[in-house]
Amino acid sequence: MNSDPRKLPQVLYIADSDESRSLVRRLLAYRFVVLEAANPLDGLGLASETMPNLILLDNNLSHMTSSEAATRLRKMLPGTPIVVVSGDTKPGARERALAAGAVGFIPKPIGGDFEELVTEYLRGKADGLENAEEYLREYQLELAEKIEDQTRQLTNTVERNKYLLSQNQKMFAMLERRHKLLETAARVGQMVTSILDLNELLRHTVNIICSEFNFYYSGIFLISDDRKWAVLRAGYALAGRKMLDANYKLPIDEKSMIGRSILTQQAQIALDVAGEPSRFKNPYLPDTRSEMALPLIVNSISVGAVTVQSNELNAFNEEDITSLQAMADQIAIAINNANLMKDLESANAELLRTKTYEAIATATGEAIHWVGNKAAPIPGSVRRVREDVQYLLALAAQVKDSELDNASLAAAVQTVREEAQASGLDLEKVLAEMSAMKPNRLQALVSVESLMEDLDIAENSAKTILDIKEGLIGPARQRSDTPVSLREMIAGTVENMGLPHGAVEMTWSEDMPLAHVDARQVEQVFNNLIKNAWEALTNAKIAEPKIFVQGQQDGDSNFVLVSVKDNGPGIPKDIQEKIWVSFFTTKGGSGGTGLGLSAVMQIVNQHGGKIWLESEAGQGATFFVRLPAEKLYLPDENKSR
Amino acid sequence: MTTVLLVDDEKLIQRSLEKTLLRAGYDVLTAPDCKVGSEVFSQNAKTVDIAVLDLNMPGFDGVPKNDAGLDLLADLKQKRANLPVVILTAYDEVNKAKDAVSKGATAFFVKGREQGLVELIQKILGS
Numbered sequence: 206m207n208s209d210p211r212k213l214p215q216v217l218y219i220a221d222s223d224e225s226r227s228l229v230r231r232l233l234a235y236r237f238v239v240l241e242a243a244n245p246l247d248g249l250g251l252a253s254e255t256m257p258n259l260i261l262l263d264n265n266l267s268h269m270t271s272s273e274a275a276t277r278l279r280k281m282l283p284g285t286p287i288v289v290v291s292g293d294t295k296p297g298a299r300e301r302a303l304a305a306g307a308v309g310f311i312p313k314p315i316g317g318d319f320e321e322l323v324t325e326y327l328r329g330k331a332d333g334l335e336n337a338e339e340y341l342r343e344y345q346l347e348l349a350e351k352i353e354d355q356t357r358q359l360t361n362t363v364e365r366n367k368y369l370l371s372q373n374q375k376m377f378a379m380l381e382r383r384h385k386l387l388e389t390a391a392r393v394g395q396m397v398t399s400i401l402d403l404n405e406l407l408r409h410t411v412n413i414i415c416s417e418f419n420f421y422y423s424g425i426f427l428i429s430d431d432r433k434w435a436v437l438r439a440g441y442a443l444a445g446r447k448m449l450d451a452n453y454k455l456p457i458d459e460k461s462m463i464g465r466s467i468l469t470q471q472a473q474i475a476l477d478v479a480g481e482p483s484r485f486k487n488p489y490l491p492d493t494r495s496e497m498a499l500p501l502i503v504n505s506i507s508v509g510a511v512t513v514q515s516n517e518l519n520a521f522n523e524e525d526i527t528s529l530q531a532m533a534d535q536i537a538i539a540i541n542n543a544n545l546m547k548d549l550e551s552a553n554a555e556l557l558r559t560k561t562y563e564a565i566a567t568a569t570g571e572a573i574h575w576v577g578n579k580a581a582p583i584p585g586s587v588r589r590v591r592e593d594v595q596y597l598l599a600l601a602a603q604v605k606d607s608e609l610d611n612a613s614l615a616a617a618v619q620t621v622r623e624e625a626q627a628s629g630l631d632l633e634k635v636l637a638e639m640s641a642m643k644p645n646r647l648q649a650l651v652s653v654e655s656l657m658e659d660l661d662i663a664e665n666s667a668k669t670i671l672d673i674k675e676g677l678i679g680p681a682r683q684r685s686d687t688p689v690s691l692r693e694m695i696a697g698t699v700e701n702m703g704l705p706h707g708a709v710e711m712t713w714s715e716d717m718p719l720a721h722v723d724a725r726q727v728e729q730v731f732n733n734l735i736k737n738a739w740e741a742l743t744n745a746k747i748a749e750p751k752i753f754v755q756g757q758q759d760g761d762s763n764f765v766l767v768s769v770k771d772n773g774p775g776i777p778k779d780i781q782e783k784i785w786v787s788f789f790t791t792k793g794g795s796g797g798t799g800l801g802l803s804a805v806m807q808i809v810n811q812h813g814g815k816i817w818l819e820s821e822a823g824q825g826a827t828f829f830v831r832l833p834a835e836k837l838y839l840p841d842e843n844k845s846r
Numbered sequence: 847m848t849t850v851l852l853v854d855d856e857k858l859i860q861r862s863l864e865k866t867l868l869r870a871g872y873d874v875l876t877a878p879d880c881k882v883g884s885e886v887f888s889q890n891a892k893t894v895d896i897a898v899l900d901l902n903m904p905g906f907d908g909v910p911k912n913d914a915g916l917d918l919l920a921d922l923k924q925k926r927a928n929l930p931v932v933i934l935t936a937y938d939e940v941n942k943a944k945d946a947v948s949k950g951a952t953a954f955f956v957k958g959r960e961q962g963l964v965e966l967i968q969k970i971l972g973s
Contacts, residue, residue, distance in 0.1 A: 570938070578936050578957065582862035585960035589865060646871075655865065662858050669858075 213238045214327055215255060219248030219274065220263030220290075229261065229290075232319045245274040253281055259327050262307065264291035264298070272305035272344060273351075279306030288326050290315065297340070301347075303332055304340035389417045389532065403543035407439035410536055414513060415441045418525065421516045422490055424448070425501075425536065426455065426463055427509035435463050435510060444489045453489075461485040462498035467507045472530055473498040476519045492516040497526065499533040503541040511536065572677060579669045586659040586666075593656045598625060599635040600651065676804040684723040684811070688835040691720050691756055691767055695731050699754075702732070704739060708750060714757035719835035720765045726808045727832065730816075731769070733801045734828050738771035741826070745774045758834070764814070765834050770827040776820040784818070848971060849873040849893045853883035853918060854934060855903035855910075859957065863898070866960040872967070879904035880918040887922055896930045896967055897922055898955070901942060916946055923950050930970050932963070 217240040218229045230239045240255055242248035245266045252260060260278055264271040275287050289302035292313035299310040308331040311322055334340065392413060407425045414423040422444055426435035437453040440446065458464045462473040462484065474497045475481050487493070493514045501509040511533050515521070521529075602622045606615040625632050639647055649655070692713045699709045720727070735752060742750035751772045759766035776784065784802050809816040813833050820826035850872045854860040857878075864874045875890055877883035880903065887894055899922075905914040906921075919931055930952040935943040943954030952970055955963050 574936055574938055577938070578856065578859070581936075581957040582858045582960075584958065585862040585866050588961065589869065592869075649868065658861070659865065662862050666858055 214258040215240060216259045216261060216323065216327075217242065217248065217252055217255065217257040218261040218263075218290075219245055219266070220261075221265060221267050222263070225263055225290075228315070229319075232315065233323060236320060236324070245269050248274065249277060249281065252278055252285070256282065257285065259323065260285055260287045261311075261323070262287055262289050264289055264293050264302070272301055272347070275302065275305040275307045286326050286329075286331070288323070297343075299332075300334060300336075300340045301344060303334040304337065304344045308332065385417060389413055389528075403540060404438065406539050406543070407536070410511075410532070411439045411441045411445065414511075414529070414532070418513075418529075420513050420520065421492065422512075422514040424512045425509060426467075426512070427501075427540065428457065428467065428507065429454070433457060435461075435467060438509070448489050455485070462496060463510045463512055466498035466500040466510045470500045470502055470505075470507055472500070472526060474521060474526065476521065490514055494518050495520040497521055497529065499530050501533055501537040501540060503537045508537060508540050572673065575673055576670050579666050579673065581666075583663050583666045586662040589659045590656060590663070593650065593652075593659070595630065595632075595635050596639060596651050597656075598630070599632045599639060602632045603636065676801065684726060686721050686723055686812075688719040689722050689724045689727065691727070691731075691765060691832070692717065694724065694728055695735075695754055695756075695767070698728055698732050699735060702735065702739075704735075704752075708739070709735065709752045709754060711754045712756075716758045717756045718758055718765055720832045721835045722812050722832050723808075727812070730805045730808050730830060731767070733805050734769040734830070737801060738769055738773065738826070738828075741773040742771055747773055759831055763834055764831045767830045767832070768827050769830070770825055772825045775822045775824050776818065776826045777822060781818055781820065847871075847873050848895045848967075849875060849890065850967065851875045851877070851883065851887055851890070851894045851897040853877045853879070853897070853903070853915075854900040855879055856900070859900075863960055863963065866964060867967075870964040870967075879908060880906045880914050880921070881908065883918050884921050887925065891925065894929070896932065896952075896971060898932045898934060898963070898967075899951075900934045901936075901939060901946070913942065916949060919946065919949065919951055932966060932970070 214237055216233060216237045218226060218233075219242045220226050220229070221244055223243075226241050226243070230241065233239050240251060240257055242251045245262075245268055248260075248262075260282070262271050262274055262278070266274060269277075271289050271291065275289060278285070278287050286308040287306060288309040288311060289307045290311045290313060291298055291302065294312070299312075302310045309322070309326045310332060311319070411423040411425060414420060422441050424440040424445055425438050427438045428434070429436050433456065434454045435457055437445075437448050440448050440453070455461045455463050457467050459468065462475065465471075466473045474495075475484060476495045478484050478493055478496055484496075494516050495518055496512065496514045499511045499513070500507050501511065511529070513521075513529060598621055601618060602625065604618050606618070609615045609618065622632065639650075642650070692711075696711065699711070731754075735754070738752045739750070742752070749772070753770040754767065755770070756765065756767045758764075785806050806816050809830055809832065815829075815831045817829050818826060819829065848871075850867050852860060852863055852867065852874055853876070854863065855878045860876055860878070864876055867874045873893075875886050875894065877886045883897075883899070884906070887897065899915040899918050901915040902912050903910065903914050905911040905917055911917075915933055919933070922929055922931060931950070933943050933946040933951045933954040934957055935946075935954055937956050937958065940954070940956065943951075943956075947954055953966060955966055
């Protein structure tokens with residue numbers, strides 16, 4: 206016995222069954238190298254790779270019969286003996302195997318002589334076949350049948366594929382439609398959140414329903430306040446417009462699909478309207494062949510209905526109905542939102558009115574307080590001036606004609622005496638009082654300086670009051686916007702303010718556009734800001750007070766940005782908000798009205814601009830003013846002003 | 847000679863009142879806020895006979911404050927408990943002024959008719 210496995214003959218056994226293979230392996234392992242393949246295709250591959258000395262072929266194979274496998278192996282490896290191991294007990298099984306190209310046939314069950322039989326075939330034994338031609342022909346017929354069968358199967362597969370393809374196409378079309386429906390529903394959903402105006406939303410919805418689904422008409426009805434009518438609120442195309450113009454409405458009753466859908470809260474569908482004699486025929490929509498009415502339900506209460514109409518029969522499939530109903534639900538939500546918004550708006554308006562009244566009351570109170578305060582010194586000053594004038598007149602009346610240069614002056618003095626007497630002013634008595642006074646007191650009373658000062662007090666108080674008036678009503682005055690060079694305007698303003706030379710440093714970027722503003726009001730703005738900055742610097746006794754004005758185009762070129770910066774003490778965080786409030790002032794005695802920044806902000810806001818402050822303690826304060834650039838305004842828009 | 851300490855941050859009001867008081871024959875010391883007012887009083891503690899204080903003006907820290915006059919009132923009262931003090935007020939703040947009186951002010955005066963202040967001071971100091 207040869208024990209070197211490399212020298213043992215190789216036998217390839219092709220069998221599907223694990224049991225068969227393990228049995229053959231055990232029976233042949235001593236004298237052969239057993240190669241195994243679990244199916245004929247693997248077997249064919251393995252055979253061509255290993256070129257075994259003998260091939261054993263199980264008769265019960267997948268994919269092909271053992272005969273076929275034998276034929277193909279024979280063709281591939283003509284010199285290799287092929288033996289069929291078969292459990293096939295039908296007559297002719299052996300012959301068929303031999304006809305297919307096998308040299309031998311070992312019937313199952315295999316036993317102790319198996320090794321012996323294999324060795325014999327390996328040594329060249331070949332079973333004889335009588336009537337070989339007959340079996341061959343039979344085998345060829347079998348093969349032909351098989352090919353035919355396979356052809357049929359292939360044809361069937363092709364047919365089936367065609368069917369599947371068309372199914373897929375249908376599915377695809379359906380998916381596409383569903384996709385579109387979803388997309389449309391999503392669009393409606395999006396609109397629901399983005400369009401707050403209900404009428405616009407409804408109009409968009411009917412347009413989408415018709416254009417995306419190819420329905421020829423869609424309309425949306427909402428229930429009237431008395432809940433008796435379904436009133437058309439949106440309608441597609443010309444028919445829709447005509448119906449809207451005619452204030453089209455339907456009674457909420459069983460007679461119309463709209464009415465029924467509202468009453469039953471169920472979709473009403475007529476796939477062929479001709480078959481519904483009780484259907485209400487709409488004269489505006491004579492071509493309707495199928496129709497659907499979907500209720501709009503909010504919190505389980507009907508608020509209206511959507512009608513969708515087609516000029517084709519059976520225009521609605523399940524899918525359409527489902528997604529249109531989903532869309533109707535979206536619209537219902539939108540209607541609810543719009544109603545809530547309306548409620549909110551009226552509540553808001555109420556609140557705003559209250560707030561406005563409060564603000565007006567406060568502002569009025571403040572204004573009266575300030576005007577009263579500012580007016581306080583006027584009566585005192587006027588009283589003193591009156592006294593002073595009496596004393597001076599008393600003195601003037603004492604001047605003798607002879608001391609005057611000419612007759613007209615003498616006449617004037619005479620007039621003083623006469624008019625004083627006429628108005629009940631006893632100059633003699635005043636003079637007597639004066640004579641009785643101590644000299645220093647008398648001197649104080651006839652001081653021209655004091656007289657002038659009192660006139661100044663009265664004048665300045667009156668001016669402050671006028672400033673308050675200007676601050677209060679200035680921003681409300683009619684605006685007349687024109688293209689304005691802020692550069693020239695601010696330079697002029699600074700010059701007129703008479704600040705020390707070099708106190709204001711201005712830089713302007715080349716691309717700064719003209720502003721489109723009311724020149725007078727905006728000049729006030731910068732006048733105020735620069736004046737404020739200068740006062741802050743003066744009050745803080747800054748050694749080298751400086752104001753930097755800078756102008757440039759603001760980002761997107763629709764605005765001009767001007768900043769006014771000072772090197773003063775800055776504005777503390779806790780009052781940065783308060784500075785914009787009317788009548789808030791830190792200026793104490795320096796005569797500020799406390800309306801400056803409030804009026805400034807109002808003016809800037811009314812121009813559609815913005816003003817803000819940036820300030821860190823000790824780092825100065827910078828006011829930024831953004832105003833519309835000139836090119837924002839087209840001639841058209843000027844009409845509204 | 848009677849000396850009046852007048853503290854008010856409104857320049858025009860202060861000057862006008864000062865002139866009225868001067869004409870009425872008083873010596874007048876002025877200050878624009880609590881801090882300076884307190885200092886001026888301390889420097890002239892022996893001569894000041896009566897203080898006239900505005901209600902709303904910069905406080906001891908120089909920052910404008912409602913009712914800062916009450917702070918100065920307390921300060922002056924601490925320095926001299928029997929100092930007569932008149933609180934100046936706008937017409938619409940009379941309640942606050944009355945409050946000031948309950949806190950130790952001798953009287954309040956509503957800004958406007960300045961001669962009235964002279965009469966009030968005469969009345970306070972005469973009694």
